[in-house]
Structure formats: structure tokens, C-alpha cells
Amino acid sequence: MSALETTGPLADNPTIAPADSVEPLIRVEDIHTYYGKSHILHGVSLTVAPGEVVGLLGRNGVGKSTTLKTIMGLVKPSHGTVMLDGNAITGMPPHKLARLGIGYVPEDRRIFRLLTVMENLRTGFDRAGVTDEKRKALLDKVFTFFPVLAERRSQAGGTLSGGEQQMLAIARAMMLEPKIILLDEPTEGLMPRMVSQIHTIIDTLHAEGVAILLVEQNVPLTLAASQRIYLMEKGTVRHQCASHELSPDHPIVKQYMGV
Amino acid sequence: MGGGSHLLDLFIIQTVNGVVTGMILALVASGLTLIFGIMDVVNFAHGELFMLGAYIGVVVAAMTGSFWLALIAATLIVAVLGAALQITTLRPLIGRDPLNTILATFGVSLVLQNLALWEFGPTVRRIPEPLGSSFTLFYLDYPWYRILIAVLSALIIGGFYLFLKYGKFGVWIRATAQDRIMAQAMGIPVPLVYTGVFAIGAAMAAASGVLFAPLSGVDHTMGLDWVLKAFIVVVVGGMGNLGGSIAAAIFISLLESYATIWVDPSQAVIVSFVVLILTLLMRPTGLFVATPK
Amino acid sequence: MTTVPLEKLSPLAKPRKSRLSHTAVFWIGFCVIMALLIGAPLLLPEFWRRLLTEILIWGLLAMSSDLLIGYTGLISFGHSAFFGLGMYGAAGALIAFGPPNLWLALACGLAGAAGVALFVAFFSTRLRDIYFAITTLIFSQIFYVIIFTWTAVTGGENGLIFTRPHLWIPFLYDARFTSTTMHWFVLAVVAGSYLFLRRVTQSPFGMVLQSIRENEARTRAIGYAVERYKMMSVMLSGLFAGLAGVLYAIQNQFAAPDFVYFLTSGDTVIYNVMGGIGTLVGPIVGAGFFQLLRDLLSRMLGDQFPYLIPLGVIFIVMIIFLPQGILGFARRWLNK
Numbered sequence: 001m002s003a004l005e006t007t008g009p010l011a012d013n014p015t016i017a018p019a020d021s022v023e024p025l026i027r028v029e030d031i032h033t034y035y036g037k038s039h040i041l042h043g044v045s046l047t048v049a050p051g052e053v054v055g056l057l058g059r060n061g062v063g064k065s066t067t068l069k070t071i072m073g074l075v076k077p078s079h080g081t082v083m084l085d086g087n088a089i090t091g092m093p094p095h096k097l098a099r100l101g102i103g104y105v106p107e108d109r110r111i112f113r114l115l116t117v118m119e120n121l122r123t124g125f126d127r128a129g130v131t132d133e134k135r136k137a138l139l140d141k142v143f144t145f146f147p148v149l150a151e152r153r154s155q156a157g158g159t160l161s162g163g164e165q166q167m168l169a170i171a172r173a174m175m176l177e178p179k180i181i182l183l184d185e186p187t188e189g190l191m192p193r194m195v196s197q198i199h200t201i202i203d204t205l206h207a208e209g210v211a212i213l214l215v216e217q218n219v220p221l222t223l224a225a226s227q228r229i230y231l232m233e234k235g236t237v238r239h240q241c242a243s244h245e246l247s248p249d250h251p252i253v254k255q256y257m258g259v
Numbered sequence: 260m261g262g263g264s265h266l267l268d269l270f271i272i273q274t275v276n277g278v279v280t281g282m283i284l285a286l287v288a289s290g291l292t293l294i295f296g297i298m299d300v301v302n303f304a305h306g307e308l309f310m311l312g313a314y315i316g317v318v319v320a321a322m323t324g325s326f327w328l329a330l331i332a333a334t335l336i337v338a339v340l341g342a343a344l345q346i347t348t349l350r351p352l353i354g355r356d357p358l359n360t361i362l363a364t365f366g367v368s369l370v371l372q373n374l375a376l377w378e379f380g381p382t383v384r385r386i387p388e389p390l391g392s393s394f395t396l397f398y399l400d401y402p403w404y405r406i407l408i409a410v411l412s413a414l415i416i417g418g419f420y421l422f423l424k425y426g427k428f429g430v431w432i433r434a435t436a437q438d439r440i441m442a443q444a445m446g447i448p449v450p451l452v453y454t455g456v457f458a459i460g461a462a463m464a465a466a467s468g469v470l471f472a473p474l475s476g477v478d479h480t481m482g483l484d485w486v487l488k489a490f491i492v493v494v495v496g497g498m499g500n501l502g503g504s505i506a507a508a509i510f511i512s513l514l515e516s517y518a519t520i521w522v523d524p525s526q527a528v529i530v531s532f533v534v535l536i537l538t539l540l541m542r543p544t545g546l547f548v549a550t551p552k
Numbered sequence: 553m554t555t556v557p558l559e560k561l562s563p564l565a566k567p568r569k570s571r572l573s574h575t576a577v578f579w580i581g582f583c584v585i586m587a588l589l590i591g592a593p594l595l596l597p598e599f600w601r602r603l604l605t606e607i608l609i610w611g612l613l614a615m616s617s618d619l620l621i622g623y624t625g626l627i628s629f630g631h632s633a634f635f636g637l638g639m640y641g642a643a644g645a646l647i648a649f650g651p652p653n654l655w656l657a658l659a660c661g662l663a664g665a666a667g668v669a670l671f672v673a674f675f676s677t678r679l680r681d682i683y684f685a686i687t688t689l690i691f692s693q694i695f696y697v698i699i700f701t702w703t704a705v706t707g708g709e710n711g712l713i714f715t716r717p718h719l720w721i722p723f724l725y726d727a728r729f730t731s732t733t734m735h736w737f738v739l740a741v742v743a744g745s746y747l748f749l750r751r752v753t754q755s756p757f758g759m760v761l762q763s764i765r766e767n768e769a770r771t772r773a774i775g776y777a778v779e780r781y782k783m784m785s786v787m788l789s790g791l792f793a794g795l796a797g798v799l800y801a802i803q804n805q806f807a808a809p810d811f812v813y814f815l816t817s818g819d820t821v822i823y824n825v826m827g828g829i830g831t832l833v834g835p836i837v838g839a840g841f842f843q844l845l846r847d848l849l850s851r852m853l854g855d856q857f858p859y860l861i862p863l864g865v866i867f868i869v870m871i872i873f874l875p876q877g878i879l880g881f882a883r884r885w886l887n888k
Contacts, residue, residue, distance in 0.1 A: 038520075051454050072444060074440060074443075074444070093443065093450075094440070094443035094444050095442075095443040095444075095447055095448045095449060098443070098444055098445055098446035099446045104444040106440075106441070108371055109436055110440075110441045111441075112433075112434050112437050112438060112441070112442075113437065114433065115430065115433060115434060115437070119430050119433075119434075122427075122430055123430060123431070123434050123442070123445040123446075123447060124445055124446070126427050126430065126431075127446055170465075172445065176445070176446060301682050301685070301686075348868055348872065351872045352872065357626050357681060357682065358621075358681075359871055359875065361682065361685060362627075362821065362825055362867075362871050363871050363872070364870055365818055365821070366822075366864050366865075366867040366868040366871065367864075367868060368865075369818070369864040369867075370860070370861055370864035370868070371866055372860075373858040373860040373861045373864065374858075374861055376858060377858045377861065434684060437781070471633050483815075487689070487690070487693060490686050490689075490690075491686075491690065494683065494686060498682075523701065525697065525700070525701060526697065528693075528697060529694065530699060531873050532690055532693065532694050532697075535687075535690055536675060536690075539662075539675065539679065539683070539687060540675070543678075543679065543683070
């Protein structure tokens with residue numbers, strides 16, 4: 001992961017500098033997305049290299065979640081392309097993208113409340129090419145990561161606490177053996193103790209080579225866990241740089257997080 | 260015959276009758292509520308799928324002489340037909356106002372009804388009973404096949420329940436019902452799930468048709484009465500509520516059976532209408548729903 | 553944000569055609585069509601005369617249904633009950649009170665329809681969408697069963713046959729109907745109903761109904777008593793459906809329970825969809841299209857041909873590809 005050029009805080013067209021010359025895992029190019037008549041994304045471009053943790057910061061409502069949803073095919077962009085491993089995936093249905101290796105952990109988790117923990121996980125590993133050993137291995141890994149899920153495996157998802165549901169949401173995505181996980185505000189509404197647990201999970205996933213595109217309001221966590229940062233404002237990317245170049249009280253951060 | 264004991268006998272006979280038709284109604288309504296609960300589609304053509312199942316049963320039974328083959332063939336053929344219908348007429352309507360699916364399935368029901376009329380003519384057809392023997396219920400020779408039909412319906416519903424709870428496709432269906440978006444994000448092919456659900460619902464309707472056929476005749480209008488009753492059952496039982504539909508089906512069938520002790524069967528249907536009105540007034544989300552929403 | 557009134561959606565409201573105001577164009581078009589319809593019976597052979605009259609009657613029924621579907625957003629399968637009660641009400645007046653009086657028949661028919669509409673409105677309007685549709689369907693069936701089995705009063709399965717009253721306009725005219733004067737009478741009633749309903753849909757009341765169709769929750773939040781508006785809509789709709797029933801009874805001189813069966817409501821909805829929902833005039837076009845197509849098919853392929861099969865398929869195809877109906881399609885085509 002090489003350091004990227006820092007662009008000025010008010011640059012209109014932040015360049016997409018490739019990490020080395022390897023085709024990035026995810027390439028988003030000039031995406032425009034509308035909700036009805038509202039023009040939410042005004043030309044978003046970003047990349048995620050294989051195995052890289054990239055943070056996407058910005059105030060509420062700038063379009064961070066919409067960017068994730070566009071990548072996941074939950075929303076169709078009116079313009080622009082999304083590419084996975086060099087192949088265009090713009091507008092493909094979400095269930096195909098999940099099978100191609102994109103995991104999605106939405107805001108407010110959205111686990112299947114009436115399904116048990118095990119059944120929730122099952123939706124991820126019930127697919128072609130998963131042998132019994134693979135299934136066992138996946139479950140073992142997830143239960144090691146999240147012992148509490150092992151305890152509660154027969155309980156309905158809706159009976160879990162907020163933090164446990166967040167873990168289940170991430171574990172479920174892991175069942176897909178994804179190349180990248182789109183994480184939307186995983187620490188929202190969680191206690192500080194859980195926040196550091198999320199950090200550990202992100203680090204572990206990174207160590208395993210899973211890329212992560214992390215949308216967050218929690219700046220310290222994001223800066224610590226990511227290699228690169230994009231800052232968004234008003235539906236477009238305004239700034240990008242390596243995470244170590246920023247700190248929570250850096251003027252650029254303050255400008256785009258507006259605290 | 261003492262008047263009192265005669266009434267009691269009649270009551271018990273009607274209870275058995277009520278349970279038999281109730282189980283068939285439960286099977287029909289289960290398919291309907293499944294389709295509504297998972298896909299948010301009000302399937303007006305459900306009665307016609309029932310009717311087609313019965314007709315196919317008639318044809319296969321005539322060809323092979325076997326009730327069982329008729330049952331299996333009708334169920335499979337209508338399942339495929341249901342899938343085809345969903346793909347051609349309902350898939351294009353996904354995301355549009357639910358009004359459209361009501362109208363579209365209504366259109367399908369008209370087409371199917373008239374196809375049946377054209378193909379088979381207005382005369383009533385019959386299916387031979389699967390079992391010939393009967394037992395004595397008080398002063399009646401009560402045919403065993405009626406009991407068999409009730410048991411078969413129960414088995415089919417039970418089998419379906421197990422499938423829903425434990426099978427892989429069952430989990431897919433339940434996940435899709437709860438959160439269509441996240442189901443897709445987990446790689447579940449939701450369009451395929453919808454087609455499958457519709458096919459299963461259609462199959463259940465067809466099976467009911469074959470099971471019901473020996474009880475009365477088969478003609479092209481038989482679907483109309485059943486779809487009406489099935490809708491009442493689904494509303495009274497709580498839309499999308501499988502257990503509620505079964506309970507409501509038996510409840511309403513029993514009440515209607517008892518009513519026929521005093522009034523003409525064509526008037527006994529008013530009972531189900533009254534139950535519906537009361538439900539809508541007092542507990543609109545369903546009489547058999549645990550907690551009113 | 554209130555719904556845009558229908559006029560502003562007219563293709564003729566474009567600047568380059570602003571020589572004539574839209575209202576003027578409407579009235580000119582209306583007069584032209586009326587002239588054609590008035591002149592028609594004088595030129596057409598008997599069969600077509602009657603067909604045209606029937607199309608108008610079904611058109612009126614479909615128009616009343618459009619008030620619910622197109623303007624209030626409520627799909628109703630109950631129109632057969634309103635239509636049927638109008639029919640039987642008129643029949644009752646013509647049989648029970650001699651000599652047969654046109655206006656008494658009208659009054660009784662409308663009263664019958666109004667009563668049913670009130671009943672149905674009371675129960676159904678607190679329900680949404682699907683439940684409303686199913687409930688109205690059930691009510692149709694309730695009335696069907698009552699009419700079918702109460703043989704003493706309603707003639708049961710066989711229905712009622714009666715004599716046609718004179719066309720009696722006090723002080724002006726009193727003679728038996730000819731098929732031409734019948735046509736004119738029906739035309740007058742239908743045209744009058746159309747103008748009245750058009751006025752209603754353009755009134756503040758009509759605007760609220762459309763607002764309910766667009767977003768019921770928001771309309772309620774603004775402060776409108778949504779249930780009351782829905783009830784009024786059902787009653788108005790039922791009244792005109794009953795009126796159609798009366799006209800049908802007078803024209804055909806019989807009343808039968810078949811018309812109360814919910815399939816008649818189904819046919820009505822088909823006319824609505826084919827013609828174009830929310831246009832008032834569309835359903836009449838739809839009724840015409842349906843009847844003419846049916847006639848065409850039976851001429852080409854014989855009386856026994858189940859015309860509902862191709863018609864049903866056309867209907868389904870229209871829902872998928874042409875949800876705006878014929879009129880909507882014409883409108884878009886004109887817009888180009």
C-alpha cells in the first residue's frame with residue numbers, strides 16, 4: 001500500500017492514484033445516484049486495493065451510505081461505473097454481487113430477527129461450492145471470533161443485544177468468504193468497549209486479506225484501522241490521503257467532519 | 260329416534276364434515292397466505308389453480324385409473340404452470356403499485372376459467388374415489404376416503420411446515436419474507452425465491468383441487484367459491500400467518516357445516532361472510548393472530 | 553404538494569397551441585362527440601344502436617368505478633352490488649307500483665343503491681388497499697346470495713321481468729320508448745353524469761380524494777378526515793353505479809342475480825384499466841373497446857368462441873405494458 005499524493009482540501013477532481021500498478025479490487029468511477037429527484041451522489045470516485053482497509057468519512061447525509069449501496073447494487077447509479085477486479089458490475093443485482101465476493105453490513109445491522117443465529121449464518125454459507133468441511137471451518141472461525149454467537153446459536157436474532165447483533169451482521173457477511181466487506185457505521189449505538197472490539201475485528205479481517213470499505217462517524221477508530229482515507233462532502237469525494245497523515249484534530253478532518 | 264340424540268348425531272357428523280372440508284380449505288388458504296406473506300401478491304387466480312388441479316386430476320385419473328398418480332401429476336404440472344405464470348405476468352410488475360398484481364391475477368383467473376370451459380365444456384366431471392369402503396358413523400355409511408383426504412391435507416401442510424423450518428429453500432423463503440434487501444445482500448436469489456414460492460402456492464392449490472374433487476364434481480366455476488372462502492380465511496387468520504389460516508379454515512368450515520343443519524348450503528356461506536365482517540370490525544389484523552397489531 | 557389537476561396534464565396545454573384555452577377545447581370536443589352520439593341512432597341499424605346504448609350504460613358503471621379507483625385510489629369489486637341493487641330497485645318500483653313510472657323507478661333504484669353503498673362504505677372505508685378490495689368483493693357476494701335465495705321477493709335465479717315505463721317528461725312528452733329515444737335518454741343521463749362527476753373531480757372535494765390516492769397518511773396528517781372522504785366517494789360512486797343499473801333495467805326489462813355476482817365488478821374494472829384510470833371518460837372508451845372487440849371476435853370466430861380468453865390476455869398485457877390504458881397511451885402519443 002504506497003502512500004498516495006495528497007490533494008488540496010478544495011480540489012474539484014481528486015485523482016485516483018492506483019496502489020502500485022495492480023488493478024484495485026474495487027474501482028468506483030464518477031458515480032451519480034438519485035433517490036427519486038434528489039441528486040445524492042455528484043460524481044463519486046474511489047478505489048480499494050485487495051486486502052486494503054479504506055475509510056470513508058464525512059458528515060451525516062453526504063452520501064457515504066449511498067455510495068456503499070451503489071457498490072452493492074442496492075441502488076442503481078444514473079451515471080458512472082463500479083468495477084470489481086476489473087470487471088464492470090454496475091447495476092448488477094445484489095445477490096450476484098454477494099456471490100462474487102462483496103459482503104455488506106448495513107447501518108442498523110439488519111439481521112434476520114426471526115431467524116436463529118445459526119440460520120442467519122446459514123444464509124451466508126448455504127451456497128454452491130461449500131463442502132461440509134468448509135462449512136465447519138467457517139463456523140469455527142466465526143465462533144472463535146465471536147464466542148457469544150456460539151452460545152446463542154439457537155436463539156432468534158431479535159433477542160440479541162445491539163452489540164451482539166452487530167457481531168452477527170459481520171459474521172454473516174464473513175460466511176460469504178468475501179473479498180471485500182462494506183461496513184456501514186458498525187460502531188453506531190455501541191458502547192466504547194464494543195468499539196474497540198470492532199477495531200480488533202477489522203484488524204483481524206485485514207490480516208486475513210479481506211478488504212474493507214469502512215463508513216464511519218468515529219474518526220479515531222477509522223484513522224487507526226484504515227490505511228487510506230477518503231473524505232466526502234455534498235455527494236462527492238473532496239480529499240483523499242493516507243490515514244497516517246491525518247489525526248482527529250487535523251484541520252482537514254475538522255473541516256469535513258464539521259464538529 | 261329421539262329428537263335430542265338425533266341432533267347430537269347430526270352435530271357430530273357435521274363436525275367430521277367440517278373438519279374434512281376445513282382441512283382442504285386450510286391447504287388452499289395456506290398457499291394463498293404464503294404467496295401474500297412472502298411476495299405481497301394477492302393471487303386472484305388461486306381458485307383457478309385449484310380448479311385446474313382438479314381437471315388435470317380428472318384427466319390423469321381417467322388415463323391411469325389411479326387417484327394417487329392424479330394427485331402427484333396435477334400438483335407437479337400446476338407447480339410448473341404457476342412458475343411460468345409468475346415469470347411472465349408477475350415479475351414485470353414487481354415494484355409497482357399492488358393494485359397491478361390484483362388486476363393481473365384477476366385477468367389470469369378469467370383466462371384460466373374460460374380456457375377450462377373451452378377445453379372441458381360445461382358438464383361436471385368426476386374423479387373416482389381413492390378408497391371405496393366406508394365405516395358406520397351412526398346412521399350413515401361414512402366413506403373412509405373423506406377421512407383420508409383430511410389426513411392427506413394435514414400431511415401436506417405439515418410437510419410444508421417442516422420444509423419451511425428446516426430446508427435450505429425454507430430458510431431462503433423466511434429470510435426473503437423478513438428482509439428482501441438483506442436476503443439479496445446475502446446472495447439469496449430473491450427473484451427465484453418468488454417464483455418458487457408462487458409455484459409452491461400453486462401446487463398446494465392444485466393438490467387441494469384433486470383432494471376435493473371426489474367430494475363433489477369438477478367444473479370450471481368451482482374455483483370462484485373457493486377463492487372467496489380462501490380469502491376470508493386468510494383475512495380472518497391474519498394475512499401471512501400460516502397457523503392462523505389453518506385455525507381459521509377449520510373454524511369457518513365447522514361453523515358452516517353446523518349451519519347446514521338448519522339452512523340450505525347455498526345460504527350457509529353467509530356464515531363465513533359474517534365471521535369476516537366481525538373480524539374486520541373487532542380485530543382487523545386477524546382473529547387468530549396472537550397479539551393484535 | 554397537491555396533485556396537479558387533470559387539465560394541466562393535458563397535451564393541449566402546450567404554449568404553441570395556446571390560441572385556445574383548454575376549457576374551450578374541452579367543450580368543443582365534448583359538443584362534437586355529443587353531436588355524433590345524438591346523430592348515431594338515426595344512422596345506425598338496430599343492432600348497433602342497442603350496442604351503443606349498452607356501451608354507454610356500462611361506461612357509466614365504469615365511470616362510477618373510476619371515481620374510486622382512479623381518483624381515490626381504492627380498488628373496488630363491489631360495483632356489481634350497487635349496479636344490481638339499482639337494477640332490482642327499479643324493477644321493484646315497476647312491478648309493485650302501477651302504472652310503471654320512469655321517475656319512481658329511478659328514485660327507487662337510486663335509493664336501493666344508496667342504501668347498499670352506505671352499508672358497504674361504513675364497513676370498508678377504514679380498511680386499506682387489499683382488504684378494501686376483498687371486503688367489497690365479499691359484500692357483492694353477500695348481496696348475491698341474498699338476492700339469489702330470497703326467491704319470493706327477487707325471483708331468485710330467474711330474476712324479474714317487467715314492462716318498460718313510458719318516457720315521461722312532465723308536461724312535455726309521454727310515449728313509449730323507441731330504441732332511438734331510449735338511446736337519447738341514456739345518452740342524456742350518461743352525459744349529465746359525466747359532467748357532474750367531472751365537476752366533482754375538479755372541485756376541492758375531488759382534490760382531496762386525489763390527495764388521498766397519492767398519499768393517504770400525509771392527507772390524514774394535514775388534517776383531513778380521510779374516512780369521511782372515502783365514505784363520500786364510495787357513496788357517490790355507488791349512486792352512479794346504481795343509476796347505471798336502473799338504465800340497464802329499463803332498457804332490457806329484466807333484472808337477474810348474475811349482475812350482482814362479483815364478476816360484473818371484474819368486468820367493470822377491466823373497462824377502467826383498458827380505457828385509462830383517472831380519466832372519467834377513459835372507462836367509457838374502455839367499455840366500448842371491450843364490447844366492440846367481443847363483438848368482433850364472435851363475428852370472426854363464431855358465437856361459441858370464448859372471447860374472454862384473448863380479451864383476458866389483452867387485459868393482462870395492457871396492465872404490464874400499457875398501465876395508463878388506451879386514453880393514457882393516446883395522451884402520451886399526442887404529447888409527442
